Amino acid sequence: VSARLRVLLVDDDESQFLVAERAIARAGLAAEVRGVGTGAEALAELGLAPGNARPPEPPAVVMLDLELPDMTGLDLLARIRASASLRTLPVVLVTSFDGPEDVRRAYEAGANSYLVKRPGDSPAGAYLAEAARYWLQLNVTPWAGGRETRHVG
Amino acid sequence: VALACTVSATLGVASLDLAGLATWEQTAPIWVTWWLGDVGGALIVAPFLLVWSGAPLERPDGGRLREGLALLASVVLAGWVVFHVVNPLALGVSLKFLCVPSLIWAAFRFGPRVCTAVIVLLSALAVWGTLGRLSHSESWQLNLTLLVVQVFLSVMAVTTLALAAVVAERRRAANAAQATSARLDEAFQQLETFSHAISHDLRSPVSTVLNCVDLLEEDHGPRLGAQGGRLLQLIRAAAGSAGRLIDQLGQHAQRWPRQAERSVVDMTALAREVCDELASLQPAAEDVRFELHELPPALGSPVLLERVFRNLLGNAVKFTRGRHPRHITVTGLPGGAEHTYLVSDNGIGFAPGEASLLFRPFRRLRGARDIEGLGVGLAVVARIVRRHGGRVWAESDGTSGARFGFTLRNEEGRS
Numbered sequence: 010v011s012a013r014l015r016v017l018l019v020d021d022d023e024s025q026f027l028v029a030e031r032a033i034a035r036a037g038l039a040a041e042v043r044g045v046g047t048g049a050e051a052l053a054e055l056g057l058a059p060g061n062a063r064p065p066e067p068p069a070v071v072m073l074d075l076e077l078p079d080m081t082g083l084d085l086l087a088r089i090r091a092s093a094s095l096r097t098l099p100v101v102l103v104t105s106f107d108g109p110e111d112v113r114r115a116y117e118a119g120a121n122s123y124l125v126k127r128p129g130d131s132p133a134g135a136y137l138a139e140a141a142r143y144w145l146q147l148n149v150t151p152w153a154g155g156r157e158t159r160h161v162g
Numbered sequence: 163v164a165l166a167c168t169v170s171a172t173l174g175v176a177s178l179d180l181a182g183l184a185t186w187e188q189t190a191p192i193w194v195t196w197w198l199g200d201v202g203g204a205l206i207v208a209p210f211l212l213v214w215s216g217a218p219l220e221r222p223d224g225g226r227l228r229e230g231l232a233l234l235a236s237v238v239l240a241g242w243v244v245f246h247v248v249n250p251l252a253l254g255v256s257l258k259f260l261c262v263p264s265l266i267w268a269a270f271r272f273g274p275r276v277c278t279a280v281i282v283l284l285s286a287l288a289v290w291g292t293l294g295r296l297s298h299s300e301s302w303q304l305n306l307t308l309l310v311v312q313v314f315l316s317v318m319a320v321t322t323l324a325l326a327a328v329v330a331e332r333r334r335a336a337n338a339a340q341a342t343s344a345r346l347d348e349a350f351q352q353l354e355t356f357s358h359a360i361s362h363d364l365r366s367p368v369s370t371v372l373n374c375v376d377l378l379e380e381d382h383g384p385r386l387g388a389q390g391g392r393l394l395q396l397i398r399a400a401a402g403s404a405g406r407l408i409d410q411l412g413q414h415a416q417r418w419p420r421q422a423e424r425s426v427v428d429m430t431a432l433a434r435e436v437c438d439e440l441a442s443l444q445p446a447a448e449d450v451r452f453e454l455h456e457l458p459p460a461l462g463s464p465v466l467l468e469r470v471f472r473n474l475l476g477n478a479v480k481f482t483r484g485r486h487p488r489h490i491t492v493t494g495l496p497g498g499a500e501h502t503y504l505v506s507d508n509g510i511g512f513a514p515g516e517a518s519l520l521f522r523p524f525r526r527l528r529g530a531r532d533i534e535g536l537g538v539g540l541a542v543v544a545r546i547v548r549r550h551g552g553r554v555w556a557e558s559d560g561t562s563g564a565r566f567g568f569t570l571r572n573e574e575g576r577s
Contacts, residue, residue: 022366024373031380076366105365107412108358126369127405133376 014040014145014153017054017068019085020103021046021078025126025134029072032134033141040145043068048080055095057088067098069153070144072137075104075111083118090119098152099144103137167200191302195309202312205319206285210278229271233280236264241284245291245311258314265318269325273333277326281319288315361412368408371401427464429457429503433492436471440479450479450488457494458501460570462550467570470546473539474505474566481509481564500552500572506565511558520556543568 018029026044033040045051052058055067071089075082082102089095101122102115115123122144124136145153175193222230240261248257261284268280288311296304375398383391437452452475460467475490482488485508495502512520521544540556547554547568558564 022370022373024370024377027377028373031377105362105369106358126365127409133373 014038015066015068016040016042016070016072016141016145017051018042018044018072018103019046019048019051019077019082020044020072020074021076022074025074025103028134029137029141032132032138035132036138036142038138038141038145040069040141046078048077048085051077051085052088055089055092057092057095067095067152069150070099070101070141072101072103072140075102075106075115083114086115086118086120097150099148099150101140101144103140164201167197167204170200171197191305195305198309198312198316202285202316205316205323206281209274209319209323210282213274213278230276233264233267233272233276234283236267237261237280237283238287240264241287241291245288246294258311261318265322266325269322270329272326273330274323274326277322281315281322284318285315357411361408364408364411365405368401368405372398372405375401424462425464427460427462427467429460429467429494430454432464432468433457433471433475436468436475437490437492440475449486450482450490453489453491455491455493457492457503458496458572460501460503460550461572462570466546466549470543470568471505473543477539477566478505478507478509478564481511482507483509485509497569497572500569502567502569504565504567506563508563511560511562511564512556513560514558517556517558521554 016029016033018026020026023044023046026042030042030044033042043054045054049058051071051073055071073082073085077085082104086100086102089098089100099121100119101124102120103124103126104111105126107125112123122140124140127136144150171193174196175189178192179189240263244257244260265277265280265284268277289308292304292307292311296307375394378386379391379394383394386394434454437454441448441450441452471492475492478490479488482490487508489508491504491506493504493506495504521540543566544554547570551571552569554566554568556564556566
């Protein structure tokens with residue numbers, strides 16, 4: 010049985026999702042990228058939306074933009090950290106804000122990692138693939154098995 | 163005041179004379195008394211009425227109130243000793259100067275209002291005391307003594323009020339400077355926030371464009387043909403350059419720590435390091451001849467000052483391209499309070515009228531200097547030099563090269 014790991018990408022820029030999906034596939038990671046464009050969709054995906062009683066299978070890592078159309082990334086992060094079941098879920102912020110204050114606030118809100126979008130990085134999305142590999146393959150977390158115990162289909 | 167009092171005293175005494183109420187021998191003393199009385203009133207009573215008719219006094223705190231009471235006590239004591247205890251006729255030398263410290267105290271610590279009040283109080287004590295001591299003396303003696311007291315009080319009033327005005331003016335100036343500095347800080351903060359937001363808002367669409375170019379090339383590259391591929395390349399180059407500009411904008415806007423590292427910097431070694439690096443690393447700088455003179459050491463941040471040389475020398479290399487020979491000179495002029503540093507080149511220069519525009523961020527000149535570059539280098543230089551308390555300038559005749567100069571303070575000063 011193949012247990013495909015999931016990456017939840019929360020970003021209203023569709024091109025970011027397309028680039029991430031390709032870069033992760035190119036890096037040979039057996040992971041599915043699920044992209045949503047709003048905070049509300051992300052909450053539904055994580056089983057945190059009101060009326061969404063049964064939590065679905067959580068992703069192995071969340072990649073989160075700081076600016077979403079309906080809420081800030083930090084708001085969404087706070088909702089994730091407030092949930093008993095998702096308290097330790099790895100959350101990687103991916104943003105074009107690079108001010109020291111933004112970085113500090115993100116870590117204080119419970120971010121596990123902070124990546125800055127650099128326009129023109131090549132190959133496109135390589136940094137997303139690296140972060141995905143770190144959280145899906147290299148690290149052992151309750152959400153992904155790590156190098157030794159990872160289930161590969 | 164003196165002129166107005168002269169007019170009234172002269173008219174008054176003349177009318178007394180003409181009416182036959184005063185003899186001609188009495189004219190002079192009456193005139194002097196009249197004039198002094200008017201001047202005294204104008205200098206002692208009028209300022210008191212004027213400064214106290216303004217806005218109500220703010221409530222003093224405990225410490226201030228205690229100091230005010232102490233001042234009051236010292237004034238009353240001095241006035242009592244001078245005008246009541248000591249017999250003004252018996253003592254050849256008057257002790258009136260005992261009042262001076264209290265008046266200066268009032269001027270420095272309390273301002274014009276309290277000063278006028280103290281002078282009025284002192285005047286009251288003086289008149290009361292003098293009348294009390296001399297009520298049995300002859301009238302000419304009493305008159306003379308009162309005149310002397312009045313002269314003394316008038317002189318003290320003018321002196322004290324002038325002093326109080328200067329002190330108040332200085333205090334106002336200091337408060338205004340503080341307010342200006344606070345406003346400036348706030349403006350800088352707003353500018354930083356604004357630049358920060360702008361650089362983020364611009365970076366997002368640029369990164370979307372670059373993502374889309376990559377996706378388009380990957381998925382549809384073969385179908386686009388040679389011309390389509392070339393267009394994609396142009397889009398990528400333009401968006402990439404926009405991205406770098408935005409990064410530079412972000413760097414320019416970023417807050418530097420208020421207290422930068424400060425040490426004695428060997429400017430000669432710093433300039434040599436940058437020259438060597440430019441000569442060895444940049445193929446474009448191969449045929450440049452660097453002429454480096456001894457530079458006076460500076461006080462400041464080595465990291466920031468290196469950026470100054472890197473920007474100025476990098477520009478000089480850039481704008482001497484195509485000249486034979488290419489020549490860049492770095493000289494320094496030691497000074498008393500500040501040292502001067504000059505970077506000259508024999509490049510294409512710039513229009514003399516545009517010298518001040520060079521130091522603005524993202525200002526690209528339409529003239530000779532518009533070869534390449536992103537336009538924040540000199541703005542960064544200006545910012546660093548000003549941060550070190552120095553000045554920066556540029557000179558060119560538009561044909562035979564450019565000269566950039568900056569000064570740095572020689573001694574420890576406020577940053």
